[in-house]
Amino acid sequence: MTNAPAYDRDRVVAAVREFYAFLTRIPRWTAGDFQDAPSCGWPELTDEVLSPLGKDETVRDLLRHLPYLMPSRDSEANADDGKNQDHLWGAGTCGDKSMIAPETHTNDYPNTQTLHMLARPGMKGLFEPAGAGVLPPHVAVLTTGSRYGSWLLVDTQLGTATDFIMMERPERDIPAQGSDDYWRAYRTLPVEEMLEEWKAKFIQLEWVVVPDNHMDGVMYWMDARTDRVREIYRKHGWPNSFRKEDCRRALTQWYIDDQQQSRE
Numbered sequence: 001m002t003n004a005p006a007y008d009r010d011r012v013v014a015a016v017r018e019f020y021a022f023l024t025r026i027p028r029w030t031a032g033d034f035q036d037a038p039s040c041g042w043p044e045l046t047d048e049v050l051s052p053l054g055k056d057e058t059v060r061d062l063l064r065h066l067p068y069l070m071p072s073r074d075s076e077a078n079a080d081d082g083k084n085q086d087h088l089w090g091a092g093t094c095g096d097k098s099m100i101a102p103e104t105h106t107n108d109y110p111n112t113q114t115l116h117m118l119a120r121p122g123m124k125g126l127f128e129p130a131g132a133g134v135l136p137p138h139v140a141v142l143t144t145g146s147r148y149g150s151w152l153l154v155d156t157q158l159g160t161a162t163d164f165i166m167m168e169r170p171e172r173d174i175p176a177q178g179s180d181d182y183w184r185a186y187r188t189l190p191v192e193e194m195l196e197e198w199k200a201k202f203i204q205l206e207w208v209v210v211p212d213n214h215m216d217g218v219m220y221w222m223d224a225r226t227d228r229v230r231e232i233y234r235k236h237g238w239p240n241s242f243r244k245e246d247c248r249r250a251l252t253q254w255y256i257d258d259q260q261q262s263r264e
Contacts, residue, residue: 005190007159009062012191013037016142017067019195023100025239026202027248028209033097035070042068042110049115052124056137058156063140068108069098099217101198102207103149107142132164132183133175153183154191161194163187203239205230210251228254 005011020034041064050060098105107127108114117123127144128135129151135141143152145165153162163186170185177185189197201207201220208219208229219226232254236247 005159007058007156009058009065009156011159012062012154013065013067015192015195019199020067020069022199022202025242025244026209027244027251028211029097033069034067036067037065041065044110044115049118050109052118053127053141054124054137055140056156058138059140062154062156063109066109066142068110069100069106070108070111096212096214096217100143101150101201102218102220103147104143104145104152104218105149107144129164129166129183131166131177133178134180135183152194159190160188161191163194205233205238208233210255211248212252213255225258 017034017036020029021031023029024031024033041061045060045064047057047060050063053059055063098108100106109118117126127141129141129145132151132153135153138156140154140156141151142154142161143150145151147166149165151164151166153164154160155162162183164183165186170182171187172185175181175185187194198207206220208226210216210219210229213219219229229251232250233242233247236243236250238247
């Protein structure tokens with residue numbers, strides 16, 4: 001692991017903000033999808049609200065100051081009516097936009113649905129990966145990866161991010177599986193470097209997305225179908241001379257044609 005700088009909340013916030021700003025170059029996200037925290041932090045995320053997570057003050061302070069993917073007012077209203085209850089896995093208010101890496105969704109703590117989940121008894125386990133061991137109070141969980149995606153774990157003592165993927169082998173043999181700190185065996189980098197790696201995967205078209213394609217999410221397969229999507233990005237100048245709206249229209253048409261062919 002590259003030597004990490006000492007933890008600094010503002011550096012972590014800036015790294016996440018920069019990553020989200022990069023995503024707005026891609027024809028799924030817009031600048032309006034992401035919101036910065038107010039200068040004093042998200043008022044909804046009080047110590048009482050965050051207490052079910054069992055995190056220390058440093059983590060609570062970080063969560064209060066991160067930018068988040070935020071739903072529209074209409075979808076927030078639906079959440080208030082109890083119609084959408086699955087945001088934590090990307091199936092609620094933010095839909096496919098909450099998937100920012102393969103099988104990986106943002107944990108958007110100020111969202112109405114997430115707040116509802118935090119208020120329910122016994123929900124802490126939904127915000128931590130199974131099989132990782134015991135996450136200390138100083139570790140923040142920024143994403144949800146279910147079984148095959150990334151749980152991005154930020155250690156606020158070391159200033160690092162660990163990419164825990166439940167169904168993948170870790171980078172190191174120690175700590176051993178079954179130990180409390182097993183999660184530390186997985187790929188770990190300074191937060192900025194981890195998010196730069198994720199950006200590089202989009203830039204190199206290892207990861208690609210199609211607007212409104214809820215089924216595939218972030219596509220990462222080496223197959224003819226995904227390669228066709230990569231070809232569309234390249235045809236529209238990705239990454240240096242990218243014509244985002246033209247590419248969006250081409251990807252949308254490809255998806256319509258792809259769905260029609262699958263039904264034939």
